[in-house]
Amino acid sequence: MHACMTLDRLLPGCFALVEEVQAQGITRRRLLDLGLVPGTIIQAIHRSPLGDPTAYQIRGAIIALRQEDTLQIRIIPFEGT
Amino acid sequence: MPIINAVRVLSDKNFKSDCTKKPAVIALAGNPNTGKSTIFNALTGMRQHTGNWPGKTVLRTQGQYIYNGQKYVLVDLPGTYSLLPHSAEEEVARDFLCFSYPDVTVVVVDATCLERNLNLVLQIGEVTRQLILCLNLMDEARRKNLIIDSDLLSRRLGIPVVETAARNGEGLNQLRQTICDVVNHRITPVPTPITYPPDLEQAIAILEPQVRQIMGERLNPRWVALRLIAGDQSFIRSFFSSLPDAGEGVKL
Ligand SMILES: Nc1nc2c(ncn2[C@@H]2O[C@H](COP(=O)(O)OP(=O)(O)OP(=O)(O)O)[C@@H](O)[C@H]2O)c(=O)[nH]1
């Protein structure tokens, strides 16, 4: 496994494990409600033409997240994806 | 089962007057794309927009149906992942569930994706006791060889669970019957309470009695206390405008 990085750097098609949600307050709760709990496997699906937001596959639903949020999610990317 | 129910309803003393009673209001809530509008259409005979992508329903729509001589108003809500709204549609759903006091809320979940969906079920269980879980897309779950122990789920959550495949009408009669049973207090759901860490529980214990004094039991005072502690501004705005005197003289 690679070292830890933030979710915004995960390239479309690649998988990662959510390690930590660093956001606080309402944003944190919101991200947890979307299924971004530590230990969740997540896949980057598609980046919008302007680079933001990006669509992710999270626990059986495709959800678009903005970079201001994905910057605050630490992940461990899977080797070779 | 249906025969026993019919007998029970017919022997009900109030049966005759049921038709003239104020209709029960039933809310359809759930994550986006779980089949809420499909169930709405099947029960009311209306034609709400359905399709296989999330976020189709943006406003709340209501329709009616009659079951066992009793009238029901069914409200189709936009899909939402959480009671902490992040969009106008999610706010519509939250406001209706929290401040319109439906007689029963049916949470429609995707049976193939329970892990994601049950979070909202637990949240709504903090708001209201009058809750039914509808496991929809059971045909898809079977196709994927998923086996769901509905009885265990029902015991763990403390609420009735109904399995449906709304697109081909499966389970809809059972759903109508369960709604009828909860409305008429033949089934009493008791959503399993969620316990928070001690410091939070202490704060809730201070606020909850004050909230109860202001607004009684219509909206679970424990849930209101939690929202106030979280400083949920969107909730607080809707909360104050929902009070009978629009918050006049009320200071929390
Ligand atoms: N296989 C199967 N498909 C279903 C079932 N119920 C609904 N669908 C399909 O699932 C898709 C979504 O259904 P809708 O009723 O539009 O879902 P919704 O929950 O109202 O969606 P939003 O309003 O966007 O939140 C549609 O393509 C339906 O035909 C079911 O029980 N089985």
Ligand SMILES: [Mg+2]
């Ligand atoms: Mg809909």
